[in-house]
Amino acid sequence: MIAVIGGGVAGLTAAIRLAEQGKAVHLFEAAPELGGRTRSFFDKTTGQYCDNGPHLMIGAYSATRRLLEDCHAAQNVHWQEHLNLPLWDAERGHFQLRTVPWLPFPLALMLGLIRLPAHQHASALALIKLSRRTSLTSGQTVKEWLEPLNIPPLLQQDMLEPLCLGTMNEYPDTAPAASFRYVLDESFSSHKSACLGWFRLPLSEALIEPLRIKAGKLGVSIHVGNRIRHTQTSASGIQLNAGDMKFQHLIVTTPIWASGQITGLGMQQAEVETRPITNLHLWYDEPVNLGSPSGQPLLGGIGTLGQWFFDISSQMDEHSDLQHIAIVISADPLDCRDSGWMDVVTRELAEISGQPHALHPVHRRVIQERRATVLARSRTHDSARHPAWLIDASEWPQPGELPATIEAAVRRGEQAARMCIMSQK
Numbered sequence: 001m002i003a004v005i006g007g008g009v010a011g012l013t014a015a016i017r018l019a020e021q022g023k024a025v026h027l028f029e030a031a032p033e034l035g036g037r038t039r040s041f042f043d044k045t046t047g048q049y050c051d052n053g054p055h056l057m058i059g060a061y062s063a064t065r066r067l068l069e070d071c072h073a074a075q076n077v078h079w080q081e082h083l084n085l086p087l088w089d090a091e092r093g094h095f096q097l098r099t100v101p102w103l104p105f106p107l108a109l110m111l112g113l114i115r116l117p118a119h120q121h122a123s124a125l126a127l128i129k130l131s132r133r134t135s136l137t138s139g140q141t142v143k144e145w146l147e148p149l150n151i152p153p154l155l156q157q158d159m160l161e162p163l164c165l166g167t168m169n170e171y172p173d174t175a176p177a178a179s180f181r182y183v184l185d186e187s188f189s190s191h192k193s194a195c196l197g198w199f200r201l202p203l204s205e206a207l208i209e210p211l212r213i214k215a216g217k218l219g220v221s222i223h224v225g226n227r228i229r230h231t232q233t234s235a236s237g238i239q240l241n242a243g244d245m246k247f248q249h250l251i252v253t254t255p256i257w258a259s260g261q262i263t264g265l266g267m268q269q270a271e272v273e274t275r276p277i278t279n280l281h282l283w284y285d286e287p288v289n290l291g292s293p294s295g296q297p298l299l300g301g302i303g304t305l306g307q308w309f310f311d312i313s314s315q316m317d318e319h320s321d322l323q324h325i326a327i328v329i330s331a332d333p334l335d336c337r338d339s340g341w342m343d344v345v346t347r348e349l350a351e352i353s354g355q356p357h358a359l360h361p362v363h364r365r366v367i368q369e370r371r372a373t374v375l376a377r378s379r380t381h382d383s384a385r386h387p388a389w390l391i392d393a394s395e396w397p398q399p400g401e402l403p404a405t406i407e408a409a410v411r412r413g414e415q416a417a418r419m420c421i422m423s424q425k
């Protein structure tokens, strides 16, 4: 028997992949609901489900796509056919980074960049230099890596910084170049990899429920509201504080600091670096249009405090009198302390949507995930110390690996399942 601790994407994936191989699996989740950082809340005022934060994906999320297909949930994601990222800034107004469908990569992206207002050929040339620049030194940040290339500030501002923030949840001056290069290589290898995808339903319904159903059909026993605090080993197996069951293997997918407490081997909270993400959900009783010429239900703000603006009602095709907009601040520099930030981002929304008058939401809700993602940093502890029965699949990307994302969680879950199966052979 195998115990999986943590019922987020990584834990559910590990449980499914193990059960597919005929393993007996018990999954333990501390919260009353599955989902972890991909979860939805019921908002009493609007009567709608609302995600902790809108989750954006890129076509390169191959493991996530495969998992969704295996769980009959592929239709819950809308994928663009070609990259089309609406952008806005105060000077240039609305514009879009669109790849050119009839050209192969990276030409399709280069022409897309040339077409951006004020970019011209300098951006395309910089992209060529960037794609050729493979060498980087250990510990280099994205800013240090890009410096010798004399990347035009507009390219940094319109593409590289939003990509760095969106995928790594930190700014180029601290984000490790090795992981950013990995993101660039993965996302700009083909049209399919570069396009954006978003969920058509709240996360709990679109992602977590199909995974739960699949796990249940495969015979996984799911125990919610069951916090694992410690483990005890004996000759007959590993025992958890929850019940008398004995397990041969333990896969831990909780946040890394919880994993340290459970196993007595891992990290303390102070030893990992995390960044917050702040989400402002707004509901309006009048139409609010993000103004994208091609009708995309999202927009990246350039030079704005709100970095991403999502038209949730359009994404989810919600039939409601209320229009639901979510504004996201990644790597939140204000940490929500300054009370004026909500007025700033709602004013930005009014400007973006071209409303002549200030917009007045009928309801708003702030969800700040203080430790939204674990940053890609070198490990200071030695995972080789782990006993063979313990597989630590907690989020802690290394520089050069995919940063903390849904895709990374799926891959961690799958890798943990593979390791477990291998060690039982």
Ligand SMILES: Cc1cc2nc3c(=O)[nH]c(=O)nc-3n(C[C@H](O)[C@H](O)[C@H](O)COP(=O)(O)OP(=O)(O)OC[C@H]3O[C@@H](n4cnc5c(N)ncnc54)[C@H](O)[C@@H]3O)c2cc1C
Binding pocket: 005, 006, 007, 008, 009, 010, 011, 028, 029, 030, 031, 034, 035, 036, 037, 038, 052, 053, 054, 055, 056, 057, 226, 227, 228, 229, 253, 254, 255, 258, 262, 277, 279, 369, 371, 372, 373, 394, 395, 404, 405, 406, 407, 409
């Ligand atoms: C606001 C926000 C926006 C994001 N946006 C994006 C995005 O746009 N695109 C993207 O790809 N990724 C995004 N991410 C990142 C993504 O959500 C996470 O990387 C991913 O969900 C992590 O999954 P996980 O299963 O590893 O961890 P978690 O989801 O944290 O799951 C761990 C689970 O373990 C449980 N647990 C903890 N302690 C115990 C215990 N002692 N016993 C039992 N259970 C325990 C927790 O309750 C939790 O359910 C975002 C994250 C946040 C917070």
